[in-house]
Amino acid sequence: xxxxxxxxxxxxxxxxxxxxPLVLVVDDDKDNLLLLQYSxxxxxxxxxxxxxxxxLVSIAQSIQPHLILLDIVMPRQSGIELxxxxxxxxxxxxxxxxxxxxxxxxxxxxxxxxxxxDDYLSKPFTLDDLQAMINFYCCQATRR
Numbered sequence: 001x002x003x004x005x006x007x008x009x010x011x012x013x014x015x016x017x018x019x020x021p022l023v024l025v026v027d028d029d030k031d032n033l034l035l036l037q038y039s040x041x042x043x044x045x046x047x048x049x050x051x052x053x054x055x056l057v058s059i060a061q062s063i064q065p066h067l068i069l070l071d072i073v074m075p076r077q078s079g080i081e082l083x084x085x086x087x088x089x090x091x092x093x094x095x096x097x098x099x100x101x102x103x104x105x106x107x108x109x110x111x112x113x114x115x116x117x118d119d120y121l122s123k124p125f126t127l128d129d130l131q132a133m134i135n136f137y138c139c140q141a142t143r144r
Contacts, residue, residue: 079100099120
């Protein structure tokens, strides 16, 4: 099984109080996906990983993740283009989307937030920073 084909059954992707928070990660680097999968499992989160943004909106509609971590620099479509598609769809618009990127300058962060990302996580990130991000967005989502 490849990371791109990892999926969580719909029954586990519901947002009731008994389920794990579900995080959808899109990153073209398979090593990054594997690291994020292990980290999210450590934080007791469900994980769905994709190496590209093909069908991202339909996937997000189907599983309704609590959070999307989205790489910015990818070969086919940039994370910014994918974010625009997510924001144009009524059922994916409210899902928090965090830019996950190696673009680490302050002006990069400001530009990505201005594009509509909810937050920004610069690679390489610490597990503490990732956990804080997950806790902030996933705990808010499970309270709704």
